[in-house]
Amino acid sequence: MGTRIRRPLALASVLAASAAFTVGGHATAQTWNNTATAAIPLIQATDLGALATNTPMRITVALKLPNAAAVQNLLKAQNTPGSPQYRTKLTPAQFNAQYAPSAASVGAVTQYLTTRGFTNIQVAPNNLFVTAQGPAALVQSAFNTKLERFSQRGKTIFVNTKPAQVPATLNGIVLSVLGLNNVAMQVHPKTVTPCDINVLTCVRLTYDPATYWKTYNVGSVPAASQTAIAVMAEGDVSSVVTDLRTFETANGLPAVPVSIVPVGAASTDTAGADEWDLDTQYTTGMAGNVKQLYIYDTTSLSDADITAEFNAWVTQDVAPVANASFGGCEFFSFLDGSMAADDQIFLQGAVQGQTMFASTGDSGSFCSVGTPNGVPAGVPFVEYPAASPYVVGVGGTTLLSTADGSYSGEIAWFAGGGGVSLFETAGAWQSGIVPTSSLGLRALPDVSMDADPNTGAIVYVAGASTVIGGTSLSSPLAAGVWARLQSASGNTLGHASPKLYAGYPATPGGAPSGITQPVDGFHDVLTGANGLYTALPNYDFTTGLGSFDVTAKNALMATAP
Numbered sequence: 001m002g003t004r005i006r007r008p009l010a011l012a013s014v015l016a017a018s019a020a021f022t023v024g025g026h027a028t029a030q031t032w033n034n035t036a037t038a039a040i041p042l043i044q045a046t047d048l049g050a051l052a053t054n055t056p057m058r059i060t061v062a063l064k065l066p067n068a069a070a071v072q073n074l075l076k077a078q079n080t081p082g083s084p085q086y087r088t089k090l091t092p093a094q095f096n097a098q099y100a101p102s103a104a105s106v107g108a109v110t111q112y113l114t115t116r117g118f119t120n121i122q123v124a125p126n127n128l129f130v131t132a133q134g135p136a137a138l139v140q141s142a143f144n145t146k147l148e149r150f151s152q153r154g155k156t157i158f159v160n161t162k163p164a165q166v167p168a169t170l171n172g173i174v175l176s177v178l179g180l181n182n183v184a185m186q187v188h189p190k191t192v193t194p195c196d197i198n199v200l201t202c203v204r205l206t207y208d209p210a211t212y213w214k215t216y217n218v219g220s221v222p223a224a225s226q227t228a229i230a231v232m233a234e235g236d237v238s239s240v241v242t243d244l245r246t247f248e249t250a251n252g253l254p255a256v257p258v259s260i261v262p263v264g265a266a267s268t269d270t271a272g273a274d275e276w277d278l279d280t281q282y283t284t285g286m287a288g289n290v291k292q293l294y295i296y297d298t299t300s301l302s303d304a305d306i307t308a309e310f311n312a313w314v315t316q317d318v319a320p321v322a323n324a325s326f327g328g329c330e331f332f333s334f335l336d337g338s339m340a341a342d343d344q345i346f347l348q349g350a351v352q353g354q355t356m357f358a359s360t361g362d363s364g365s366f367c368s369v370g371t372p373n374g375v376p377a378g379v380p381f382v383e384y385p386a387a388s389p390y391v392v393g394v395g396g397t398t399l400l401s402t403a404d405g406s407y408s409g410e411i412a413w414f415a416g417g418g419g420v421s422l423f424e425t426a427g428a429w430q431s432g433i434v435p436t437s438s439l440g441l442r443a444l445p446d447v448s449m450d451a452d453p454n455t456g457a458i459v460y461v462a463g464a465s466t467v468i469g470g471t472s473l474s475s476p477l478a479a480g481v482w483a484r485l486q487s488a489s490g491n492t493l494g495h496a497s498p499k500l501y502a503g504y505p506a507t508p509g510g511a512p513s514g515i516t517q518p519v520d521g522f523h524d525v526l527t528g529a530n531g532l533y534t535a536l537p538n539y540d541f542t543t544g545l546g547s548f549d550v551t552a553k554n555a556l557m558a559t560a561p
Helices: 011-019 068-078 092-098 103-116 136-142 209-215 238-250 273-287 303-316 330-336 338-351 471-488 496-501 550-559
Strands: 020-023 026-029 032-034 045-050 056-063 119-123 129-135 147-152 155-160 165-167 174-178 224-234 258-263 290-298 321-324 326-329 355-359 391-401 407-412 419-425 441-444 447-450 457-461 464-469 516-519 522-525
Touching: 056 103, 056 136, 056 303, 056 338, 068 338, 092 303, 092 338, 103 119, 103 129, 103 136, 129 136, 129 303, 136 147, 174 303, 174 338, 209 273, 209 391, 224 273, 224 303, 224 471, 238 258, 238 273, 238 290, 238 457, 258 303, 273 290, 273 321, 273 457, 273 464, 273 471, 290 303, 303 338, 321 471, 326 330, 326 355, 330 338, 330 419, 338 355, 338 419, 355 471, 355 496, 391 471, 391 496, 407 447, 407 522, 447 471, 464 471, 471 550
Parallel strands: 224 290, 224 321, 258 290, 321 355, 355 391, 391 447
Antiparallel strands: 020 026, 032 165, 045 147, 056 129, 056 174, 119 129, 147 155, 391 407, 419 441, 457 464, 516 522
8 A cells, every 4th residue: 555645735725715614515605803903005116926925924913801991900000009909910820820811712723723724733821822833835725815015125024914814713712813924024223323413512422321320319328239230132132232331331331131032033133233232231330230131032123923922921920021122113013903903912011010121213293204313204103012102112312521521411302202102002001191181192202311313322232332322222211210210119119100100290380401401300301303203391292291310219219109
């Protein structure tokens, strides 16, 4: 008897299977339901035709939190003095037991993927995601979508040109489907260009950690030696630790313990190395020291890979502070379903006491549609993930100081991201403080720090020093400050956003000291603009609450209920 070889289904058979299923021996039309993954429209792009049907793909099915409102209420209770949950935190195990999708929901998704022929099916520890592998033809049929290739600004990409759908049996279970495009988010480091500044006189100052400590008034607030920090990265990060050690030696800093956490397949990409150098050096540098630095290293900056990275940080719950100095126009994250999926991750992190800091972008009150970093132009959207209500979005300033590093004031950096989200709702902590809070709209930034490359940071890249700015700098600076505040409070502060807004006045106050005024532990920036918005007393859409006066903010944290 000859050996029988099991051959893969022909494409025609796969497509036919998507159109009908059998009930009582009769073919019945499939009923499809939309997910949060919509069709992706592209501008300035040339259609290159359908994605090859045999293209190998890895998709991520995001499941809905069964009761997101209950988790949001818990977060509110954790930040309400007098509540039994005040200043408590959940562990990942407690979150799973109380709020995660059920085993039955996960089983329904995995059964569907298995039946359709997907392989290497894996479930995330918090049941929020199920990943699987299969060719493009199978992906298209299983989610009733269409995948198309395009050429855009010199790059070949693919996106789904039809919404991703699931059978009626999975309606209410599946939130979105990720991995249906390979469009990558952008990092925001901006190397200094002399006199690239939009003020009356050209300022050219550079900063190292010790100077930032003096300028932002760290004073006697201890280093963050009791707090771990995570940095979100991508590609080959082997040089990043070497550069970190060079940076530490040059600045007389302790060598922080480093763990690289691989997430997904390894990548040889080194295009973002200067970004990861900046992030690791100035989170830990501003913090002075950390208990542990975790570098979460994913395959690419596509939606599915970033989601996996964020979820690893939350489900492992080893670092209460994290930084992501990358982003993309919020409308793309909304359309491809990653906004809905990632918001659930950040919400879980928040009730576990974790905070992600993210840069708001370097296109001013716009998000880039091809404009380079540092140019306030594009379309009037904010960036994601900074726009998530459970992320601290960090904008940018031009930092001015005396020769010895003493604080002289700040101006809103003309390219610092800020504005109003059209897709995200505001956290309760913005109520009454942010001008748009009565409309329930999420506003950015939350806080700001130095970002102007002309007042940028000295960073070691490939062993040599250079000066880099952008909100890729301001975000790790803010994360480093928060790590200090956490350590000073014994890591009991929980999620940062409610604490940053608590006590901040809704109306102007404080005595202006030149171009800033002190407000609730912040330097409230009074001068400058970022396109559509102008710096104003108290909260504004250029610098948010302002930049940290670390000693003042720490004193307020210490006396809070």
